Amino acid sequence: MVDLTGTDRAIRATLRQPLFTTSADRGWAQRFRLVTQDVIEGFVLWRLAWALGVADIRLRYRGSVLGPFWLTLSTAVMIGSMGFLYADLFHTDIHTYLPYLGVSLILWNFIGSLVLDAGSCFTGAEGLIKGTRMPFTVHALRSVIRDAIVFGHNIIVIFLLFILLRVHISFYSLLSLPGLLLWLVDGFALAFMFGAVCARFRDVPQIIGSVMQIAFFITPVMWNASVLAGHPGADLLIRLNPFYYLLEIVRGPLLGDDLTFNMVAKALIVSFVLILVSALAFARTRGRLAYWM
Amino acid sequence: MTHLSSFNISVDFPLYHSDNRSLKKSVLGVAAGRFGVDRNRRPVVQALRDISFTLRSGDRLGLIGTNGSGKTTLLRALSGIYQPTCGTLSIEGRLTSLLESTQGMNMDLTGRENIRLRGLFLGMSGPDSARLESDVETFAKIGEFIDLPVRNYSSGMIVRLAFAMATAAQPEILLMDEWIMAGDTAFLEKAKRRVEAMVQHADILVLASHSSAIIAQWCNRVIWLEQGKILADGRPLDVLSEYLPPEQFRELVASISMTAKIGDVGVTEQLEASDG
Numbered sequence: 001m002v003d004l005t006g007t008d009r010a011i012r013a014t015l016r017q018p019l020f021t022t023s024a025d026r027g028w029a030q031r032f033r034l035v036t037q038d039v040i041e042g043f044v045l046w047r048l049a050w051a052l053g054v055a056d057i058r059l060r061y062r063g064s065v066l067g068p069f070w071l072t073l074s075t076a077v078m079i080g081s082m083g084f085l086y087a088d089l090f091h092t093d094i095h096t097y098l099p100y101l102g103v104s105l106i107l108w109n110f111i112g113s114l115v116l117d118a119g120s121c122f123t124g125a126e127g128l129i130k131g132t133r134m135p136f137t138v139h140a141l142r143s144v145i146r147d148a149i150v151f152g153h154n155i156i157v158i159f160l161l162f163i164l165l166r167v168h169i170s171f172y173s174l175l176s177l178p179g180l181l182l183w184l185v186d187g188f189a190l191a192f193m194f195g196a197v198c199a200r201f202r203d204v205p206q207i208i209g210s211v212m213q214i215a216f217f218i219t220p221v222m223w224n225a226s227v228l229a230g231h232p233g234a235d236l237l238i239r240l241n242p243f244y245y246l247l248e249i250v251r252g253p254l255l256g257d258d259l260t261f262n263m264v265a266k267a268l269i270v271s272f273v274l275i276l277v278s279a280l281a282f283a284r285t286r287g288r289l290a291y292w293m
Numbered sequence: 294m295t296h297l298s299s300f301n302i303s304v305d306f307p308l309y310h311s312d313n314r315s316l317k318k319s320v321l322g323v324a325a326g327r328f329g330v331d332r333n334r335r336p337v338v339q340a341l342r343d344i345s346f347t348l349r350s351g352d353r354l355g356l357i358g359t360n361g362s363g364k365t366t367l368l369r370a371l372s373g374i375y376q377p378t379c380g381t382l383s384i385e386g387r388l389t390s391l392l393e394s395t396q397g398m399n400m401d402l403t404g405r406e407n408i409r410l411r412g413l414f415l416g417m418s419g420p421d422s423a424r425l426e427s428d429v430e431t432f433a434k435i436g437e438f439i440d441l442p443v444r445n446y447s448s449g450m451i452v453r454l455a456f457a458m459a460t461a462a463q464p465e466i467l468l469m470d471e472w473i474m475a476g477d478t479a480f481l482e483k484a485k486r487r488v489e490a491m492v493q494h495a496d497i498l499v500l501a502s503h504s505s506a507i508i509a510q511w512c513n514r515v516i517w518l519e520q521g522k523i524l525a526d527g528r529p530l531d532v533l534s535e536y537l538p539p540e541q542f543r544e545l546v547a548s549i550s551m552t553a554k555i556g557d558v559g560v561t562e563q564l565e566a567s568d569g
Contacts, residue, residue, distance in 0.1 A: 022382045024379045059402070
């Protein structure tokens with residue numbers, strides 16, 4: 001057997017609490033204590049979550065020559081073909097429209113995958129959940145990491161696009177990084193909420209899918225928000241659309257547009273509400289999740 | 294000090310994806326059954342009822358009972374997977390549960406990759422993880438298969454790998470379900486020696502099995518579950534003598550005294566005690 005002496009044993013003792021108690025549900029104080037414990041233990045195991053996320057991507061492309069760069073290629077092909085088609089349909093200049101469309105689509109795909117994968121983060125890990133006591137945080141992290149890796153491969157397309165079309169790139173674009181970080185936090189919160197709800201109600205993933213399709217059309221992804229300027233009332237589509245604020249705080253800096261305080265504040269409010277609701281939903285459902293698998 | 298205590302643990306399974314109305318009929322119809330309703334009047338299956346026991350270092354508990362008596366559910370509750378509906382569970386010691394042979398393994402990854410994931414789960418660093426890998430490799434003895442996806446393994450090989458992974462990291466408390474019996478005789482013998490070595494280090498084993506021979510050989514205490522309740526709790530041969538039909542119990546005793554001659558002191562003592 002592996003001999004665990006001295007420091008090894010000490011490390012193990014701090015990492016995995018040898019003392020464990022569980023009891024019947026005793027209300028919100030206990031629930032939030034368990035959630036806090038779950039998140040802390042889950043982040044301690046971040047290397048496991050990372051390895052699981054990477055393995056998911058690798059398995060998806062095992063045996064293929066290009067591997068995960070198929071993601072890059074298929075995104076490039078899609079944006080290239082759509083760009084020419086829509087620039088013609090919307091009568092816009094390809095040199096301004098193509099970068100806008102490319103950045104928007106790639107960012108939207110990231111948002112979409114965070115939302116859709118959130119729903120399956122627990123049901124997809126059924127074997128692990130019913131086999132061992134593991135922090136649920138690991139499954140939520142795994143889902144976010146997987147989506148982030150896919151997004152990382154698609155960023156290459158943005159660079160290619162900017163270089164080919166000679167778009168002006170400056171350090172100002174780096175302001176989109178805090179926004180991306182906020183997305184990761186939001187995706188993590190969303191995984192807890194949708195993961196739990198979808199484990200209980202198996203129709204919800206389909207509903208989320210349909211809602212995201214509608215959201216794609218009513219959010220300025222393919223079209224520019226400025227086209228709503230002359231349509232009073234229609235701008236409600238944007239003003240009440242949480243996706244718009246979140247998208248804009250990352251897309252704005254990338255395309256050299258101004259990042260207004262108003263926009264950032266609204267994105268933060270959306271995130272705050274999301275995190276709050278997710279924490280409540282996860283605290284309420286955590287003890288029941290294993291029963292729903 | 295390693296211990297595992299269960300205080301009045303009850304587990305109810307909600308019945309969500311079923312027809313409520315016909316279930317309510319059956320709840321009313323079968324008074325002695327295990328269907329009930331929870332506080333919100335939703336139908337549930339009462340999988341475990343008021344399970345209380347305490348295990349200390351050196352205890353090897355066997356769980357017996359017919360199919361559906363609650364053995365696996367109890368193991369899951371003890372693992373901390375199911376939060377109990379009532380009661381409290383208190384554990385001190387590193388716990389590993391072997392509930393399904395494929396548990397925790399990704400079938401598309403190779404055996405070696407799965408061992409590495411297990412190492413990460415245990416919070417191991419580089420050298421620790423390498424030692425875990427070589428230890429599992431030598432114990433499981435599945436040869437070149439270790440570098441093939443687990444999907445290509447035979448069920449016996451999966452058992453070998455899972456058992457090696459679960460025990461290599463020296464758990465202080467080991468919970469095992471009966472699937473371990475899928476291993477061949479040589480492997481079972483090796484597995485038994487490993488568990489014995491583990492329990493000698495003042496640790497705890499909980500084993501659910503339908504094999505009375507395994508229970509009698511591996512355990513020094515037996516709990517008989519029926520309908521989610523404890524029906525009997527005591528020394529293995531005492532409980533087994535009530536559980537098994539008389540002729541099967543005589544066969545079991547005969548087979549044990551045969552192997553006991555080879556030198557299993559614990560069993561011989563027990564046999565003498567139950568004779569007297």
